[in-house]
């Protein structure tokens with residue numbers, strides 16, 4: 411009894427601390443917003459952008475190890491100092507990229523991210539911290555970058571990049587880094603960079619693999635030259651669903667910084683017209699030649715068919731965020747809320763099938779649930795396991811998954827096979843369970 415009391419007291423205190431921290435983060439964000447409004451107003455009053463022609467004493471000490479590189483030198487350092495780079499996405503790729511650029515002396519950085527820091531980001535998004543969970547990612551990254559190099563001028567854009575704001579935002583930068591995690595943003599950035607004639611350093615990482623190339627540089631292709639049309643939405647996996655190893659995003663992100671530096675300084679052989687493929691499992695780097703500019707590319711050819719930015723979410727058939735994109739395959743009456751399930755079904759005999767991949771089932775699961783991954787359901791591989799239960803038409807069958815999307819596909823399939831059974835799925839899946847029923851249930 412005493413233990414239960416102290417447990418609930420602790421939960422209450424933890425909740426209070428989390429709320430206070432969120433309030434503090436919001437206030438700090440307001441303050442930074444005000445400060446940046448003031449400095450933007452000041453900057454507008456100044457005439458032009460000041461061009462540095464000399465390195466300071468601090469610059470020489472700070473950048474000495476790269477200054478002595480013969481191909482780089484003072485001239486290279488001044489080019490970095492006078493250039494500006496926009497980093498789109500302050501996640502697994504954007505964090506290391508921004509970190510190396512700021513450290514190297516790219517002193518004018520723009521950071522764009524609509525999202526806030528969550529605990530599940532921290533294993534790979536290494537500019538953020540436990541204490542800054544709940545803060546906007548762009549703001550959190552700015553704090554970390556200024557600690558690393560206080561010479562930097564960092565502008566935060568805490569909103570979703572879209573067709574309406576992209577040209578305005580991108581115009582102010584010399585090089586753009588695509589560190590995003592979705593197709594609509596990739597097409598949007600590529601098109602906007604073609605229109606504004608800016609090089610685009612594009613990175614991606616998923617599971618144990620990474621890719622890197624520079625579009626729109628020299629005579630190299632744009633993203634549309636390589637991928638004129640987007641793949642079907644169901645063929646696309648993001649890190650939230652497929653998983654990713656933090657050191658893989660770190661490898662690609664650091665290389666994006668390197669390519670941006672090469673582009674700005676004009677040194678080395680920029681990775682344009684080539685694609686670098688990194689296989690983290692076997693530690694192999696490969697370089698493949700990709701096609702050159704497509705003569706009839708709708709975007710970057712001499713007679714482009716597309717002359718303004720379009721609706722990229724519609725073009726790709728998916729959202730530009732990796733947030734919950736709930737599917738609506740079943741009617742409301744064919745589904746159960748997590749509360750309904752707990753109140754009406756959980757204590758009754760029923761068959762609870764969790765259709766997530768087994769690696770995810772191992773992380774956490776509801777009591778009495780059995781794991782049959784969706785692929786097995788669709789291949790009818792589960793039938794032998796439940797011969798006896800399936801004979802009983804009265805026995806309710808409940809499908810569940812992480813967010814309530816795959817479970818609907820499972821219900822459609824099983825219902826077609828067993829039309830007489832009561833088959834439902836849980837709306838919002840385990841995430842809804844954690845949010846609405848059991849706050850102690852892990853979210854991943």
Ligand SMILES: [Zn+2]
Pocket residue numbers: 631632633634635636703704707708709710711
């Ligand atoms: Zn093109």
